[in-house]
Every structure is written in structure tokens, then in C-alpha cells.
Amino acid sequence: MTMKTFPPLAEISDALVIERSRAAGEPEWLTEQRVDAWRFFASAEPPYWRRTDLSKFKPEQVIAAADTAATSLYQEEDLTDQGVVFTTLAQAIHSHSDLIRRYFGTAIESKRHKFLALNAALWQDGVFLYVPKHVNVELPLTVMFSMPIPGGAIAPRNLIILDDGASVTFVEEYHSVAASDQAFATPVTEMFLGNDATLRFVAVQTWGEDVYHIGAQKVRVGRGASVEWAAVNLGARVQHIEAETALEGDGSRVEWVAATFAADHQNLLTAPWLRHIGAKTEAHMDFKTVVKDQSYTTFDGMIKIERQSRATVSRLEEHALHLSPKARSDSIPGLMIDTNDVAKAGHASTSGEVDEEQLFYMRSRGIPRDEAIHLIVMGFFEPVLDRIPNDTLRQRIAEMIEAKI
Amino acid sequence: MAVTATNLDFDYSKYAFRNEERYIFKSEKGLNEKVVRELSGMKGEPEWMLKRRLHALEIFRKKPTPLTGMWANPELAELNYDDIHYFVRAGERPQKDWDAVPPEIKNTFERLGIPEAERKFLAGVGAQYESEVVYHSLREEWAKKGVIFLDTDTGLKEYPEIFKQYFGTVVPAADNKYAALNTAVWSGGSFVYVPKGVHVDIPLQAYFRINAERMGQFERTLIIVDEGASVHYIEGCTAPIYSTNSLHSAVVEIIVKKGGKCRYTTIQNWANNIFNLVTKRAIAYEEASMEWVDGNIGSRLTMKYPSVYLMGRGARGEVLSVAYAGKGQHQDAGAKMVHIAPDTTSRITNKSVSKNGGKTTYRGLAKVVPGATGAKINVNCDALILDEKSSSDTIPYIEIEEDRCTLAHEATVGRIGEEQLFYLMSRGISESDALSMIVLGFMEPFTRELPMEYAVELNRLIQLEMEGSVG
Numbered sequence: 001m002t003m004k005t006f007p008p009l010a011e012i013s014d015a016l017v018i019e020r021s022r023a024a025g026e027p028e029w030l031t032e033q034r035v036d037a038w039r040f041f042a043s044a045e046p047p048y049w050r051r052t053d054l055s056k057f058k059p060e061q062v063i064a065a066a067d068t069a070a071t072s073l074y075q076e077e078d079l080t081d082q083g084v085v086f087t088t089l090a091q092a093i094h095s096h097s098d099l100i101r102r103y104f105g106t107a108i109e110s111k112r113h114k115f116l117a118l119n120a121a122l123w124q125d126g127v128f129l130y131v132p133k134h135v136n137v138e139l140p141l142t143v144m145f146s147m148p149i150p151g152g153a154i155a156p157r158n159l160i161i162l163d164d165g166a167s168v169t170f171v172e173e174y175h176s177v178a179a180s181d182q183a184f185a186t187p188v189t190e191m192f193l194g195n196d197a198t199l200r201f202v203a204v205q206t207w208g209e210d211v212y213h214i215g216a217q218k219v220r221v222g223r224g225a226s227v228e229w230a231a232v233n234l235g236a237r238v239q240h241i242e243a244e245t246a247l248e249g250d251g252s253r254v255e256w257v258a259a260t261f262a263a264d265h266q267n268l269l270t271a272p273w274l275r276h277i278g279a280k281t282e283a284h285m286d287f288k289t290v291v292k293d294q295s296y297t298t299f300d301g302m303i304k305i306e307r308q309s310r311a312t313v314s315r316l317e318e319h320a321l322h323l324s325p326k327a328r329s330d331s332i333p334g335l336m337i338d339t340n341d342v343a344k345a346g347h348a349s350t351s352g353e354v355d356e357e358q359l360f361y362m363r364s365r366g367i368p369r370d371e372a373i374h375l376i377v378m379g380f381f382e383p384v385l386d387r388i389p390n391d392t393l394r395q396r397i398a399e400m401i402e403a404k405i
Numbered sequence: 406m407a408v409t410a411t412n413l414d415f416d417y418s419k420y421a422f423r424n425e426e427r428y429i430f431k432s433e434k435g436l437n438e439k440v441v442r443e444l445s446g447m448k449g450e451p452e453w454m455l456k457r458r459l460h461a462l463e464i465f466r467k468k469p470t471p472l473t474g475m476w477a478n479p480e481l482a483e484l485n486y487d488d489i490h491y492f493v494r495a496g497e498r499p500q501k502d503w504d505a506v507p508p509e510i511k512n513t514f515e516r517l518g519i520p521e522a523e524r525k526f527l528a529g530v531g532a533q534y535e536s537e538v539v540y541h542s543l544r545e546e547w548a549k550k551g552v553i554f555l556d557t558d559t560g561l562k563e564y565p566e567i568f569k570q571y572f573g574t575v576v577p578a579a580d581n582k583y584a585a586l587n588t589a590v591w592s593g594g595s596f597v598y599v600p601k602g603v604h605v606d607i608p609l610q611a612y613f614r615i616n617a618e619r620m621g622q623f624e625r626t627l628i629i630v631d632e633g634a635s636v637h638y639i640e641g642c643t644a645p646i647y648s649t650n651s652l653h654s655a656v657v658e659i660i661v662k663k664g665g666k667c668r669y670t671t672i673q674n675w676a677n678n679i680f681n682l683v684t685k686r687a688i689a690y691e692e693a694s695m696e697w698v699d700g701n702i703g704s705r706l707t708m709k710y711p712s713v714y715l716m717g718r719g720a721r722g723e724v725l726s727v728a729y730a731g732k733g734q735h736q737d738a739g740a741k742m743v744h745i746a747p748d749t750t751s752r753i754t755n756k757s758v759s760k761n762g763g764k765t766t767y768r769g770l771a772k773v774v775p776g777a778t779g780a781k782i783n784v785n786c787d788a789l790i791l792d793e794k795s796s797s798d799t800i801p802y803i804e805i806e807e808d809r810c811t812l813a814h815e816a817t818v819g820r821i822g823e824e825q826l827f828y829l830m831s832r833g834i835s836e837s838d839a840l841s842m843i844v845l846g847f848m849e850p851f852t853r854e855l856p857m858e859y860a861v862e863l864n865r866l867i868q869l870e871m872e873g874s875v876g
Contacts, residue, residue: 050475305818307793322808326775335799337818340790346817349801353808 003148004066006122009059014038017121020066024090027097030104037110037120047113051298051330052240053267057212062153062184064122070154071125074142084168085130086141089157092128099130103161107190107218107246115214119155119188126157126187131166133194140169140202140389147211151181158189160199164222167198169389174235176208182237183211191219193227195249200228202388203243206400207235209264214240223249223278230387231258233268234400244273247281247309256285259384261377262295262327263404269298276303279310288380289320291327292404302334305342312339316347321354321380323373323405377405435487438462441589444492448558448592451565461578461588468582475802476581476768478737480706484680489652491590491623547605552636553598554609557625560596567598571629575658575686575714583682587623587656594624594655599634599665608637608670608856626657628667630693635666639856651679653704659687661695663717668696670855672863674703677733681707691717691746698854699726701736702866710768712741715749715777722751727851730763730795731870739769739801744780744810753784756848759795760870766798771814773807780810788818789847791840841871 006012006020017038021031046054068090075086085096093100110120127143145156160170172189185207193199199219207213213236219227233239245254254274262268274283289297297320305312320329333347354376362372381401388394441462445455470484471477547554553564561568578588599605630636653675661667667687675681681704687695697711713722724740736759742751757765767786788797799816821843829839845852845864852860 307796320805322805322810325778325808326806327808328804328806330805331801331803331814333799333801333803333814333816335788335797335816335818337788337790337798338796339793340795340820341793342790342819344817345819346815347799348816349803349814350812351803351805352811 003069005149005152006064006066009062009064012038026093027101029101030093033105033110034121037117038122040111041114041117041121044111044114044117047115049240049269051300052269053238053296054212057184057238058182061151061182063151064153064155065124065148068124068126069148070145071127071156072144072146073127074144076139079137082135082137083132084135084137085128087128089126089128089159090124096128096130099161100128100159103159103190103192105190107192107220108188108216112216112242115186116188116216119157119186123155123157123188125154126159128158129160129168129170131162131168131197133163134165135163136166137168140171140200142171142173142390144173144175145185145187147176147183147185147208151183153184153186156185156187158187160189160191162193162197162199162225164194165196166194169200169202171202171204171390171393173204173206173393174213175204175206176211176235181210183208185211185213185215187213187215189215189217191217193219193221193225193252195223195225197222197225199226200387200389201230203229203231204388204393204397205231205233205235205239205241206397209235209237211236212238216242218244218246219254220246220248221252221254224251225249226252227254227256228387229254229256230384231270232384232388232397233258233260233270234397234404236268237266239266239268239270241269242271242273244275245283246275246277247283248277250278251280252278253282254284256283257384257387258287259381260287260289260297261292261381261401261404262290262297263292264295265293266295267297268295269300271298271300271302273301274303274314274316276305276309276312276314280312281309282313283315285316285318286383287316287318288384289329290323290377290380291320291329292323294324294326296328296330298330298332300330300332302336303345303347304336305339305345307338309339310341311343312341312345313343314345318347318349319380320351321377322352323354323377374402374405377401434490436462436465436489436491436586436590440491444590444592447492450561453569454561457573457578458589461585464578465582465585465589468585471582476708476710478706478708478735480735481680481682484652492592550603551600552603552605553596555596557594557596557627558592560627564596564598567629568596568627571627571658571660573658575660575688576656576684580684583654584656584684587625587654587684591623591625591656593622594626594657595628595638595640596626597628597636597638599630599636601631602633603631604634605636608639610639622653622655624655626655628657628659628669630659630661630665630667632662633664634662637668637670639670639859651676652682653679654682655684657683657685659695661687661689661693663691664693665690666694668698669711670698670859672700672702672855672859673707674866675707676703677705677731679704681709683707683709685709685711686714687712687722688714688716689720689722692719693717694721694723696723696725697740698851699724699738700851700855700863701726701728701738702863702870703734704736705733706735706737708737710739710741710770712743712770713751714743714745715751715780716745718746718748720746720749722749724753724755725851725854726755727848728755728757728765729867729870730757730759730765732761732763735764735766737766737768739767741770742772742782743770744773744777744782747777748779749777750781751783753782753786754850755786756789756851757787757797758789758791758844758847759797760791762794764796764798766800767816768800768802770802770804771812772802772804773810773812775806777807778809780807782810782812784812784814786816787847788816789844790818790820791844837871841868844871
């Protein structure tokens with residue numbers, strides 16, 4: 001497959017960023033944002049992350065796609081009559097420039113670190129989804145990102161906007177077969193929920209074994225709106241995902257579940273932030289991690305209850321299961337509480353091996369040890385897998401987990 | 406101990422005492438090689454200690470103030486290292502005879518409200534006035550059993566071999582900026598050695614005080630509990646109220662050998678302008694037990710995470726702590742448990758209360774390294790936030806590198822329930838008494854582990870802090 005690429009990062013200049021943006025006919029505000037982000041990327045120090053291993057990452061090898069080459073969209077019904085827009089962001093920038101301008105970059109600050117700035121400067125791939133007022137989309141909409149060339153780099157940018165009362169299921173998937181060269185993905189997904197909107201968001205990362213995945217996701221939730229977020233992280237060499245739910249509107253809520261399974265030498269980090277801002281907001285988080293072989297996972301979470309919030313309910317469950325003596329899991333279930341008007345706030349975290357008593361019980365029923373461990377791990381992840389709306393995808397993920405055990 | 410809402414007759418002014426300063430030597434403000442050499446020379450220290458101090462001074466200079474990162478706090482930027490006296494020696498020499506203790510120090514004990522404790526534990530009280538111990542008494546039977554309980558400077562003089570063998574082995578100077586500072590300018594503190602199989606049945610107590618404006622206090626405590634021995638060491642702090650920032654930066658090193666037991670109890674009530682940056686760490690060998698009981702009531706900012714390194718099979722570690730943060734205060738306290746050997750167990754229980762714009766932070770580490778099979782860790786943190794101006798953070802670091810272990814961590818944050826208050830008030834209890842009762846009840850798992858007179862003192866302090874909290 002041939003595709004357009006940028007030159008290596010070291011050879012990219014401000015002028016080139018401007019030139020490419022203008023050649024694509026992008027609006028001036030976007031060109032300005034790109035070049036501003038590029039300047040930040042070019043001058044900023046790489047972030048220091050003590051639990052994400054970038055020591056073997058070679059930025060000089062990054063050759064970024066210069067075309068929408070990695071984005072595939074799937075929808076099972078035509079939604080144009082209902083006013084739903086589901087297209088690549090690169091196309092939508094021409095048809096929905098004003099709408100995009102109003103939201104683009106208002107959830108995730110591009111200058112938080114170098115890689116987010118890189119995304120803002122060079123993104124080509126990505127999806128734009130807009131669901132108008134009170135439109136209820138039944139069947140899931142899916143975007144799948146692949147690695148267009150072995151050893152390539154992509155910077156997908158996704159913008160999801162649900163107007164008041166809208167509802168939709170959106171699946172974001174990163175998938176590749178194993179590549180022998182270092183590949184790099186730095187996606188950014190911004191999501192906005194109007195009042196009383198409902199988003200079911202499924203994020204699945206099943207990259208091949210040599211991919212570095214450094215991404216950010218954030219959803220801003222309006223009054224009475226509701227998010228169900230399910231994340232599955234199985235692939236990549238190194239994953240660093242900063243994810244955030246901001247419960248801004250009164251009565252907004254989130255149910256947030258995640259399944260991470262690391263094996264071999266994988267280093268997978270998830271940093272979920274949950275921000276309670278509105279009154280009577282409610283959150284339930286349930287994060288499950290399995291580590292095996294010499295892998296290393298980190299759950300670096302934070303629940304922040306802002307001063308102006310009232311009558312907040314927030315609960316985090318976080319569990320790590322160790323299948324091998326050499327695997328490592330770190331958990332940092334943080335809380336920052338700036339008000340006393342909290343109805344309930346707390347977290348629970350456990351780490352440990354498979355429960356010997358459970359194993360013993362199952363073996364006493366004639367189930368061999370290996371199979372018993374399979375059943376326990378699958379059962380451990382079940383609450384997350386249950387949230388995946390698409391049978392084929394759920395099946396595929398279940399098979400990948402089975403294969404990893 | 407039972408929680409009572411009776412209004413205890415309590416005069417806070419006795420915590421705001423300040424006696425006239427009497428020095429024979431007071432170093433210039435600021436820290437440099439000259440100050441360290443002078444200090445070491447005045448004490449007549451051996452050459453190796455001077456070298457250690459100078460080396461630590463270099464480390465202190467090189468390490469940046471930890472403003473961002475895992476164990477950092479941006480409020481440390483308020484510290485001005487040049488505005489602190491690093492060494493003050495009081496005019497008195499260490500005393501063994503109670504009658505020879507200067508009247509103003511006796512007066513200080515009087516005003517602290519500890520005359521009963523003093524009468525009861527007279528023999529066990531080691532008091533630190535300024536940077537050095539001026540009164541120290543040891544019961545005769547302990548001396549007979551070979552128990553050493555001295556101020557650290559005397560310990561270095563009289564037991565140089567034990568001292569050199571252990572000093573700096575638990576908390577090396579390079580551990581953190583403030584451990585380096587303490588190693589460079591330490592003065593005073595306690596030196597305890599309990600020989601094999603000896604049980605010290607009455608707690609060893611030391612009172613610390615600081616009394617000079619802008620004066621730092623850098624005491625160094627070294628406790629060695631030999632095989633099968635046991636001891637309970639108690640350290641309590643009260644300080645006069647000052648107008649400028651002051652720094653307290655202690656290091657406590659504890660070694661508990663095979664089958665030994667040690668409990669270390671502290672209540673700190675530093676004045677609300679003092680930065681209290683303390684490194685407390687213990688090593689527990691096979692079947693040994695180490696307990697930190699840690700109460701943080703005073704100071705502008707406390708950063709203190711008592712640690713236990715569980716180095717031998719079957720070792721046990723516990724941290725039981727409470728923190729109270731009122732106006733302008735930040736209690737950034739917690740615990741560290743590092744499981745290195747198999748079948749080790751640990752428990753962390755933390756209770757914190759914030760009020761009047763105060764902030765509490767629980768920061769902790771639970772770590773299991775490869776090979777520590779069968780390790781068990783239990784962590785519980787509960788925070789109570791009493792008004793909308795106050796806040797509480799919880800930052801637990803959990804690092805598990807071994808599959809055969811279990812860890813459970815629980816945290817809750819909440820406010821006082823209206824129903825609880827209503828119920829108590831319907832029984833004729835005033836709102837402020839009801840609040841006090843609820844807070845004291847919340848802290849009770851901590852208080853009940855304290856010796857009686859400390860429990861009473863802590864309850865009085867909390868009640869006092871709760872006064873005027875209504876409305």
C-alpha cells in the first residue's frame with residue numbers, strides 16, 4: 001500500500017505544516033492551531049513518566065501519515081435523514097467547519113505534553129460524529145484505526161458531539177497484526193454531551209506487539225446526561241492513555257469500566273481522571289487488570305470532587321490479578337476532595353494472585369487447573385465484556401483474552 | 406478509651422508559652438560548611454561524623470526542593486533555608502538529677518499539663534530543651550538490664566561502636582533533601598538500645614520543645630531493639646507560637662531484630678507556622694514487629710510517612726495515624742510498607758479530619774518486591790471534611806511485583822451526617838459537643854492505642870479545636 005507521509009519529524013518545519021494545511025484547503029484557524037501546536041512540539045521537552053517506559057522509543061523513526069489512510073468507518077444503517085453526521089474529520093472540516101471550530105480542542109489541552117501537541121499539529125486520520133437533538137441511534141457506529149504501513153505513525157483525532165437528548169453507541173478501535181518495526185499511534189478523542197444525552201463509548205486497543213500508543217480521551221458531560229464507558233486494552237508494547245470524564249452538568253453520571261490484560265514485556269498504563277463539577281453527579285468505576293509474564297501495568301487514577309459540586313456520589317473499584325511471579329502492577333487510586341458536601345466517596349483496590357480456594361473448589365469439581373484459571377480470568381473481565389455492543393467484536397476480544405491466558 | 410463530651414477545663418494559653426531564651430551558643434542564620442564544622446567541633450565529635458555531616462551538606466545542596474513528583478509538595482517553596490538557625494545549644498548541660506533541672510523547664514512541664522505523667526513516669530522522662538537533652542533519667546533496673554536510653558550526642562560519645570554500626574543505615578543522607586539536611590546538622594534526639602530478650606515494660610518518653618524564633622530543630626533518633634527484646638518509645642511535641650516560618654526536620658531510624666517488638670508513639674502539635682518534614686523508617690527482621698502510632702495535630706505543613714521495611718520472614722508492620730488540619734494547615738502524612746521477605750504482613754490505618762480551610766493528604770506506599778511471597782497488606786483511609794472550605798486528598802501508591810500476595814486498600818471520604826447530629830442534639834447535647842463527640846469517636850481507633858495521659862491530652866486538644874466550629 002502506498003500512502004502519503006510526512007518527512008521524519010526532524011525535517012518538518014513550520015512552513016511545511018502551513019503548506020500542507022493550506023494544500024488540504026483547511027480553514028485558517030485550523031492552520032494556525034496546527035502550526036502553534038507544532039512549535040510547542042518542536043520546543044518542548046519530552047514528558048517524564050516514571051511508569052511509562054519510553055527508553056526504547058525512537059522518535060526519529062516516526063514517519064507520520066499525511067493522509068486519512070488509517071481510518072475505517074462502519075455503520076449498519078443510513079442515518080443521513082435523521083441529520084446524523086458520521087464521516088472522517090478531514091472531510092467534515094469542509095462541511096461542518098463552524099461546528100468543529102466551536103468544539104475542537106476545548107476538551108483536551110494540546111500543550112499538556114509533547115505528544116498531544118504532535119497530534120494537534122499533524123492529525124490526518126480521525127472521525128467526526130454529530131448526533132442532533134433527540135435523535136436516538138440504535139445500532140453502534142464504529143471507527144477502526146489500523147497501521148497503514150509497518151513501522152508507521154498515525155495521529156487520529158476524533159470529535160464526538162451529542163446534542164441535547166441525543167443517544168448513540170460509539171466504538172473506537174485500534175487494531176493491527178504484529179509488526180516487526182516500531183509503530184506509533186498518538187490518538188486524541190474529544191467527546192461532548194449536551195443535556196440529557198446518552199453516550200455508550202467503547203474503546204478497544206488491540207495493537208500488535210511493537211506499537212507505542214500514547215493517547216488521550218475526554219468526555220464533557222452536560223446536565224442530566226449519562227456516559228457508559230468501556231475500555232479494553234490488550235495490545236501494544238507500551239500504552240499510555242490519559243482518559244477523563246468531566247461531570248460538568250448537574251445530575252450527570254458515568255459508569256466506567258475497563259479491562260487491561262498485559263503479557264510478555266508489555267507496559268500498559270491507564271490514567272483515568274474523574275472530575276465531579278456539577279451537583280448530584282454520580283460515578284461508578286470498575287477497573288480490572290490482569291498481568292502475566294514480565295509485563296507491567298499501571299492504574300494511575302484520580303477522582304477529583306470540585307468545591308462547587310454538591311451531594312456527589314463517587315465509587316471506584318480497582319482490582320489486579322497476577323498470573324505470574326514476575327509481572328508487576330502499580331495502582332494509584334487517588335482522591336482529591338475539595339468540598340464536604342459529599343454523599344458518598346470512596347475507593348477499594350485489591351491486588352493478588354488467583355484465589356487458591358476458588359481454584360481448589362473448581363478442581364474438586366473435576367475442572368483442570370489451567371481451565372479453572374481460564375474461567376476465573378474470563379469471569380473477572382465479564383462485567384467489561386458485557387458492555388461491548390457488537391457480538392463479533394466481543395467474540396474477537398474474548399478469543400484474544402483466551403489466547404493470552 | 407471512652408469518648409466524653411464533658412467540657413474539660415482547658416486553657417489553650419498553656420500551649421502558647423514561651424520562656425526566656427538562654428543560650429551559650431547560637432549559630433548565625435543560614436547553612437554553610439563553617440556552621441557544620443563549628444557545630445561538630447563544639448560537640449567534640451569524632452572525625453567520621455564530621456565527614457558524614459559535610460558529605461550530607463553537599464547532598465542537601467544538590468538536591469532540589471521537592472515541589473513536584475511522588476513525594477513532593479509545592480508549599481515547600483515557602484521555606485527560606487537562609488532564614489533558619491541550624492544550631493543552638495542551651496546553656497544547660499545534660500542533667501540526671503531532677504532537682505538540678507532549671508525551674509523554667511519544670512515550669513514548662515507544669516504548663517504542659519503533665520505533672521501527673523511526670524510524677525508517674527518521672528524516671529522515664531527525657532526532656533529536650535532547645536536542641537539538646539538537658540534532663541534525662543533512667544530507671545535503675547533498666548540500666549542493670551543493659552538498656553541504653555540517652556540523648557543521641559551522649560550516645561555517640563559513650564557507645565561509638567554501636568552508633569557507627571547503625572547510624573545512617575536505615576535512612577541514608579541521600580534518601581531525600583531533608584534527611585540530608587538532618588544528617589548535616591543533627592543535634593539531640595534519643596539513642597536507645599535494648600539488649601537481647603529484654604522487655605522494657607514502662608514506655609520510654611522524650612519531650613521535645615523548640616523555643617527560639619526561626620530556629621530549626623534537627624533531632625536524630627536511633628533505636629535498636631535486639632533479638633527477642635521489646636520497647637515502647639513515646640515522643641510528644643508542643644511548641645510556642647511564632648510569627649515566622651520555622652523548620653523541624655527530624656530523622657528516626659529503628660532496627661528491630663529477629664523476634665523483637667517496637668512501638669513508636671508520637672503526637673506532634675507544633676505551632677501553626679512550623680514546617681515539619683520528618684523521615685521515620687524502621688527495618689523489621691524475621692518475626693519482628695514494628696508499630697508506628699502517629700498523631701499530627703499542629704504545624705503549618707507536615708510531611709511524614711513512617712515506613713517499615715519488612716526484611717525477614719514473618720515480620721509485621723503497622724502504622725496507625727490520625728491527622729487534624731485546621732485553618733492554614735496541611736497535614737500531608739501517610740505510611741510506607743515495603744515487603745521484601747516472604748510471609749510478611751502489614752496494616753495501615755489512617756484517619757484524617759479537616760476543618761476551617763485545612764487540608765489533609767494521605768500519601769502512602771504499599772510495595773511487594775519479587776520473592777516476598779505470601780505478603781499481606783491491608784490499607785484503610787478515612788477522611789472527614791467538616792466544612793466546605795476544607796479539603797482532603799488521598800494518594801496511595803501500590804506497587805506489586807509478586808503474584809503470591811494479597812493487598813486490599815479501602816478509602817472513604819465523607820462529612821458528618823445530619824442524622825448523627827440530630828440524634829445527639831435530640832438527647833440534649835449541644836451542637837458543638839455533638840460535633841466533638843463524633844470527631845473523637847472517629848479518631849477513637851487511634852486514641853485507644855495511646856497511653857492514658859496522651860489520650861486525654863489529645864481529646865482535650867481536639868475538643869478545643871472543635872470549639873467555635875458551629876455556624
